Amino acid sequence: MVDMAHPHSPRIGVLALQGAFREHVEALHRCGASPVEIRTAQHLQGLHGLVLPGGESTVMAKLLVEEGLMEPLRAICCSGIRVMATCAGMILLASELPGHEDQPRLGLMDISVRRNAFGRQVDSFVSTLYVKGIDQTGNEAKDCSEPVEAVFIRAPLVERAGPDVAILATVNGAPVAVQQGNWLALSFHPELTADLRFHRWVSNVE
Numbered sequence: 001m002v003d004m005a006h007p008h009s010p011r012i013g014v015l016a017l018q019g020a021f022r023e024h025v026e027a028l029h030r031c032g033a034s035p036v037e038i039r040t041a042q043h044l045q046g047l048h049g050l051v052l053p054g055g056e057s058t059v060m061a062k063l064l065v066e067e068g069l070m071e072p073l074r075a076i077c078c079s080g081i082r083v084m085a086t087c088a089g090m091i092l093l094a095s096e097l098p099g100h101e102d103q104p105r106l107g108l109m110d111i112s113v114r115r116n117a118f119g120r121q122v123d124s125f126v127s128t129l130y131v132k133g134i135d136q137t138g139n140e141a142k143d144c145s146e147p148v149e150a151v152f153i154r155a156p157l158v159e160r161a162g163p164d165v166a167i168l169a170t171v172n173g174a175p176v177a178v179q180q181g182n183w184l185a186l187s188f189h190p191e192l193t194a195d196l197r198f199h200r201w202v203s204n205v206e
Helices: 021-030 057-066 070-077 088-093 197-203
Strands: 011-015 034-038 049-052 082-086 094-096 109-114 125-129 148-152 157-161 166-171 174-180 183-186
Touching (some): 011 021, 021 034, 021 197, 049 088, 049 197, 057 070, 057 088, 082 088, 082 197, 088 094, 088 109, 088 183, 109 174, 109 183, 148 166, 183 197
Parallel strands (some): 011 034, 049 082, 094 109
Antiparallel strands (some): 109 157, 125 148, 166 174, 174 183
16 A cells, blocks of 8 residues: 555545556645555545546456455445545446446446547547636635636546536536535546645545
8 A cells, every 4th residue: 555644634545546546646745635545445444535536447447346446445435535536537436327337337426427528539628617616725615716727538528417416517518527415526637737626625625
């Protein structure tokens, strides 16, 4: 286990089987948290928050099953800690995945997600968004006055959101940031920008 804990800092797990987990680890360091790279069920102990990063969702799901991590990960997501899922992480968290119903996933959030909704890697883009509910410091807020620079890379989008799911931001009318209780799912990659509000949110760092 890679545990870079600092005294009195919140321990935030980052799923580190595959994908862009190192960038999340660096962002959590910058906002004062103590990131823990999650590769086994033992690494899930004592966490105050969790990040499900971007990457290849099919590869992540396969590794979660092989490592026996799917059920322990589902349990800690339901324990009341804050969970931030980005890009492929959103796919893992979704209850519905049209066209890929057999893909293993956590299936917790009441959303239907379409994979690669914005095209291939060459179709990546950056958009300026206004995200409701989370201010610049990562605290809960009615509105967000500061825009977010959002990086989309082979990004999914939300095709259906259940009644308990708040839509925080859209692109061309399609939800790309949603929240259900302590679960926050983003189509984009906040770890690729200098904006730390989402990492502060999952860390509950003011």
